[in-house]
Amino acid sequence: MSEYVFANQLDEEMTLNMGPHHPSTHGVLRFVIESDGEIIRRAVPDVGYLHRSIEKIGERCTYPGYMPYTDRVDYLAAMFANEAWASACEKLMGIEVPKRAQYLRVISCELNRIASHMIALGAMAMDVGAVTPFPWTLREREYINDFIEELCGARLTYNYHRIGGVSFDLPAGWREKVTKWLDHFGPIMEEFDRLITYNEIYVNRLGNVCVITKDVAIDYGLVGPNLRASGFKWDLRKDMPYGAYPDFEFDVPVGQGLKGAVGDCWDRFYVRVEECKQSARIVRQALEKIDAHPEGDIVGKLPKKMRPSAEAYARIESARGDMGCYVVGNGKEEPYRCRFRTGSYNATGIIEPMSRGIFIADLVALIASLDVVAPEIDR
C-alpha cells in the first residue's frame, strides 16, 4: 500500500482513484490511474489491504495445524491451497497418499474449480455490463457449495485435505446427487454459451481487448487459464501430472483467437468456460472409478512426529493457475518458513504494463479477465 505521486502532472492529465471499494476490483484492491481523458497513461495497482501475513502465521503452527489457515489464501478456491500445502508437506516428509484419497482430492478440487470459475465468469460479465449471467453462475456455484458442505462441513473455508489424504470419505447418496447435477450442468453450459460467451455484443466488447501474447505472458509469470488463453498449452495436470490426474481423460483448452487476437480478454473468458466443461468430465470419471479403491482408505501412513529438516517446493494447478508452496523445516514441529506463490500475485504485476494506452473501461475488463482475487494477492 502506498500513496503514489506522479512526477509530471500536466494540465490535461487526471489522476483518478479506483477502489479499494470498487465493485470491479474483486475484493479490496486499489488502482491509481493517471489518465488523459479516457485513455490511461498507466494504472498502478496498490495491494495489501487484505494482507494477513499467512506466511508468518505458518511459522507458529504445526504442520497439520496450519491447514485451516491455508483456506484463507484464496477463499474462492480454498481446496487448492489445502492441496498445495498438503502436497508440499507430503513431498517434504515422503508420505504416500492412498489412491482413494487422491480421487477424493481430484473430485473436490475439480468441483471447486468449477465454483471458482463460475464466480470469475459471472463477475467478468457483470463488470463489463452484462448483469444476467452473474445470478446464473451463482446458482450453479450454490449447488457445488452444498455438495462440498455435505462432504466436509464447510461452504467456503473447507479444511478438507489432510497431510497424507483427506478428512472424510464420500457421504451416502452423494455420488448420485453430484451425477444428477452434472447431467444438469452440461446443458446449462451450452445455454451459458448462447447467453453470453458467443453473444455478439459481448464478443465485440471483449475481442481484441488487452491482448497478452505468449512470450509476454511467460515473461510476466502468468499461469493457468491466463497463460493458456495466450495460446500456450500448458497444464500441470497434463504436463507434469500429480495425484490421480493421469487416470482421467480431459482436454486442455487454449486460446485460439476465435474472436480476435490470441490472448485477448475474450480468450481468457472462453478458456475458463471450456475448463468448467472439462472439470465436469473429470468429476464424472472420478465418481465412476472411485469404487475400485477400498472405502475408508483415505489417509496414508503418517510419521509419528512431523519434524522434518529439509525443504520442498510443490506445485499444483489451482483455479487461478500454477500455485507453488515452499516449505522449509528445521527439525521442529513448526515449519521454519512457508511460502505460497500464487497466480493472482503475478497477474497483478502485469496490469501496470498492460494498462498503458487502453481505455478506463477496458481496464475493468482486463482486471476481470485476469481473475485476480484480492486475498490471493495479499495472503
Place this chain on the structure above:
Amino acid sequence: MNAQDIFNRLVEKHGDAVSDFRAGDLDPCCFVQPWSWPEVARTLRDDPQLRFDFLDCVTGVDWPDKGQIHVVFHLFSYVHKHAFVVKAALDRADPVLPSVVPVWSVANWQERECYDLLGVIFEGHPDLRRVLLPPDWEGYPLRKDYEESDDYHGIPTTRPVPLELLKSPPAAKPS
C-alpha cells in the same frame, strides 16, 4: 537435463560464481555469488540447453544463527520441463542482491515482496517500494527477530485472549 548437468553447465560458463551444489535435496539447488547473479540468470534463461523461461518463485529465508538471509529462486523451463533452484546467501546486516528484473519481468513483483517482508535490497530494481505493507511500516515481519510494535497509528495490534475475558467477573448489572 537433470540437476547435475544443469549445475555442470553453469560451472562451465561461470566457474566459481556457482558453488555448493546439493544433489541430495528434494529440489536440488546450488548457491550463486550475489554479484554474479544477473549474468548467471541470463545464462539460465538464454542457454539453449537450459532455457529457464519461467521464474517460478522468489523467497527469502532468514537464518539469524548463520548471520545470513538466503534468497531462493525456483526456476522452471517450459521448453525442457526441468526445474532448478538457485540460492544467494546474503549478509544479514546488509542484504543486497542485484535485481533480475531485466531478465524476467515477473521478478519485479516477486522481488518487491521479498524486499517488503524481509528487507532484501534488490539493486537496480525499477520500483522497489513496499507492496503488501503500508509504506511507513517499521521492520520486516518475516525476519526471525522481528518484534511487532504495540500499535500502528493508534490501532492496537494485539487483542486480549478471549478466554481471559471469560474468567473476569461479569460486569455488575445496571440497577
